[in-house]
Amino acid sequence: MTETPRHAKSAESDPTGEALLPEDVPLDEVSDEQIVEAVAVHREADVPIGETLLEMDHITLKFGGLTALNDVSFGVRRGEILGLIGPNGAGKTTCFNVMTGVYRATSGQVRFDQQEIRRQSKNKITQMGIARTFQNIRLFNEMTALENVVVGTDARHKTSVLGALVRMPRHFAEERSAVDRAMALLRFVGIADRAAEKARNLPYGYQRRLEIARALATEPKLLCLDEPAAGFNPAEKDELIELIKQVRDEGYTVLLIEHDMRLVMSVCDRIVVLEFGNKIADGSPEEVRNNPAVVAAYLGEEEDTDGAA
Numbered sequence: 001m002t003e004t005p006r007h008a009k010s011a012e013s014d015p016t017g018e019a020l021l022p023e024d025v026p027l028d029e030v031s032d033e034q035i036v037e038a039v040a041v042h043r044e045a046d047v048p049i050g051e052t053l054l055e056m057d058h059i060t061l062k063f064g065g066l067t068a069l070n071d072v073s074f075g076v077r078r079g080e081i082l083g084l085i086g087p088n089g090a091g092k093t094t095c096f097n098v099m100t101g102v103y104r105a106t107s108g109q110v111r112f113d114q115q116e117i118r119r120q121s122k123n124k125i126t127q128m129g130i131a132r133t134f135q136n137i138r139l140f141n142e143m144t145a146l147e148n149v150v151v152g153t154d155a156r157h158k159t160s161v162l163g164a165l166v167r168m169p170r171h172f173a174e175e176r177s178a179v180d181r182a183m184a185l186l187r188f189v190g191i192a193d194r195a196a197e198k199a200r201n202l203p204y205g206y207q208r209r210l211e212i213a214r215a216l217a218t219e220p221k222l223l224c225l226d227e228p229a230a231g232f233n234p235a236e237k238d239e240l241i242e243l244i245k246q247v248r249d250e251g252y253t254v255l256l257i258e259h260d261m262r263l264v265m266s267v268c269d270r271i272v273v274l275e276f277g278n279k280i281a282d283g284s285p286e287e288v289r290n291n292p293a294v295v296a297a298y299l300g301e302e303e304d305t306d307g308a309a
């Protein structure tokens, strides 16, 4: 793990309002370096690389009589890919919902980049730097792929609504910058060739990648992916592994919920395992693979579901 992400820039050098890609050059002729420059994180986290960026601290969440999370504590370290795994109903998506402000924990604290966020709104948490994708793809189906990503950049715009209405120069500059960045993101995730197509007409694999591009458009410090490989064939999964590693290498921190063990074991630096709302393991892929409680949890699931898990 490197000391600083390769392309991280300071907030002062945030190029919002400037053209990010060379003008009058077709996108497929823009160099990979320039694409990465436009994609890379433009804001700094207060937490150094390798230290805890997000902390779930004794989180309990009850839905009436059901305890979905029971005193769960774990951290996501800046610069890592952390896997969050466990049998169906273990509480993985509920963790994402607690982190992103969809659910408020019954007790416990959530700290992100050194701030308590348990009582923050979803929008505020997005602005602070947590982005996510969903188990069931959620795109603006009637918008083009490009528009879906441009919408994601809105969270970071500096022009006021009034500025946009009276069409101030800054608004035009931001628009240009947002389109540039969105195109760069589409190329980064490998779907720039279908930028002008409506999301609903894209192949399934493209839609999943589009969700990742849209999440990255908010310039997150932490990217949470909820089963990004669901419905993928082995070749598509291999491509996704490469993409997730590339995302991490460009300076993002990644939290990944995934059922496919081959994918999880090959991409994650560390893994947290939940079962029935309890954390049962936290360690390297090797440690988790050999943990008897984890083996038992998954064997139990195979028996329950006739091996379908």
Ligand SMILES: Nc1ncnc2c1ncn2[C@@H]1O[C@H](COP(=O)(O)OP(=O)(O)OP(=O)(O)O)[C@@H](O)[C@H]1O
Binding pocket: 063, 066, 068, 086, 087, 088, 089, 090, 091, 092, 093, 094, 095
């Ligand atoms: N809004 C809700 N109201 C009531 N119960 C809920 C709600 N959301 C989740 N649960 C319950 O909380 C538990 C954990 O669900 P969660 O979706 O977090 O599991 P998961 O680990 O993500 O499962 P899967 O792998 O199947 O997606 C389950 O028993 C689920 O039924």
